[in-house]
Amino acid sequence: MDPTPRVNSALLANFSGKTVRITGKVISLAEDSAVIEASDAGQVTIRLGPEASYADQYVEIIGKVVGDLTVQELSSVNLGDNIDMDLVEQTVQLMQGHPQLFGMDA
């Protein structure tokens, strides 16, 4: 099974229709959707899955890229309230720069 790449808002376009992993800060929460701010400060809309429960400030979502900036959630994890988003962003960039290290040679 292919690994799920970590993305930010800008990278979503590269993975249209694919499953990605994205970490973000919860900006707003509605009944079946949420808006998160990704590590590059761009906002992404999440279509909530059936068991979604966003309890903390930071969450990580695994989902399928459906629209330009929309992800259909498949699973999510709460990450607490203290995430260094800058670190996340740098990690995302590093992973993109060295795909062979992360098994993502397409």
Place this chain on the structure above:
Amino acid sequence: MSSQLSTGAVHALTHAEEENPIATEPVLQVLSVKKVVSAAASSPDRYRLVVSDGQYFMQAMLSTQLNDLVSSEPAEIQKNTIVQLLTYATNIVGNRRIVIALTVKVLETPGDRIGSPVTVDNAPAPAAAADGDVAMEDVKPAVKPAAPAARANNNNSNNNKGAVQKKNAGGGGRDSSGAPIYPIEGLSPYQNKWTIKARVTVKSDIRHWSNAKGDGKLFSVNLLDDTGEIKATGFNEEVDRLYNLFEEGKVYFVSKARVNIAKKQFSNLASEYEISLSRDTEVSLCDDQDSAPQIKYSFVELSELANLEKDATCDVLGIVSDNGDISEITTKATQKQLKKREVTICDKSGYAVRVTLWGKSAESWEDSDHGVVAFKGARVGDFGGRTLSMGGGSTMAIDPDIPQAHELRGWYDTEGTTKEFSSFSTGGGSGGGGVMKKDDYRTLEDAKEDDSLGHGEKPDYFNARATIILIKADNLYYPACPSSDKCNKKVSQEGNEQWRCEKCDRVFDRAEYRYIASMCVGDYTNQMWLSGFNDVGLTIIGKSADDMVALKDEDEGEFNRVLAHACGKMYDFSVRAKAETYGDQTRVKYTIQRLKPVNFVEAARSLLDDIALWG
């Protein structure tokens, strides 16, 4: 050929003006040599001679620089040797005048004493006649105390220049007042009226101090001439007067200062003596700026640094491999903010070492792209092997125009860029300077592979980031002496509820259990067994050893679960490695000094920095 002694010289020397170097070069015969052992253990011996000109004899002291002439085998100066005094001074010691020989030429050693000299102490007052005497008469009025001297000297300077000839070991010429130039090597506390011509190699900052006796300020300069280097210090008012006068790199005449025994702990120079700049000290800029040498170095190869003692000083020349960064620390002593920078240099010997710059030199350091840098008087430290530090008397020269620097540059351009350098720091090899803590981190593989780690006389220390894999359940703790004064010795059980401590010689009804945890930790390279004591155990397990003892009794399952729960956690370990021998077997034991839970954000940032360095 037998040398002619300078008849009348002894008489003239004895009755000459005190403390003024008389510049004729008398030929005298040494009648006896006697060693005067110095009271201070570190001071060299001195030799007292009796010298004669065939007519009279008098006492003389040999300058310590010349001690070899007497102590060599065979001695160059011995009974009956004829010498020519090239430079010397006279001084009143007790109630007679003695001459102090600074430089001499050994002529020959005939078998007998020439003439039948008698002691000059009984001789009549000086008569005129020899050239030598005339010269001295001229010099006499010239050197009266303080103010009149300046004027008198100017008036007589023509006479002096004409009549008196001199040969001096340390660069010729005279100073503005006509008195001859002393070699720095010839300075000693025995005379005060000298003048030296020297270049300022280092000028320190003005330093203030405040102690029980009051406040003060001081500065110092290192003065260099052909014969040697000496430190001159000025306090309080002299700071105001002289600090701006001295400029690094310029040549000055300095006279009328005191010569004292050097305080080695404040200076990195080899000289036995140092100069105190006093109110009477005169300093004047010399016209001839080239007449004193520039900085003298005696470079030590970096691989040799291990042979130097801690706190020794040395000169090094190297290529800058890392410019370091400026960091600020607060000094424990005075709570001041102090800037520092660690620069890494490497040289032909294949070694690299960190040099610490402080204050202004740290700030004004310009990042060098593998340029050559020379450090003089750097202090050797033993932190993590060997390090160098710029002290008060140290100087630094970037890309100095000396042959060794060009040679080093040439070597680096051809070989050095690709070479791997061994470093003194207990950390991985490739010379990445910067934060000190990072250098001390080793992977477990690296620590295990390193044959020298722990095998020296002193224990080695390193840091490692690892995860606890397993904690041994048996021998997890021991019963310790509960006495309040931290005895902690293992107590032995005597009957039920009786615990005896050998050291305190007391019996207790309960023991306080303390951890002696043996655990296996691993990182991405390898794993290693570490041992930790009570505080380590407390942090990792979260329960006291006494609690664990009770738990083991009551619910062994829970006991094991608690131990397992402690595994899988990542810590920054500070480890001490020391080899211990049990009979035939020698093993390196690793003890945890300190441990900290990993701050993941910080650690990740640090990793990102490392990644960035790899480019």
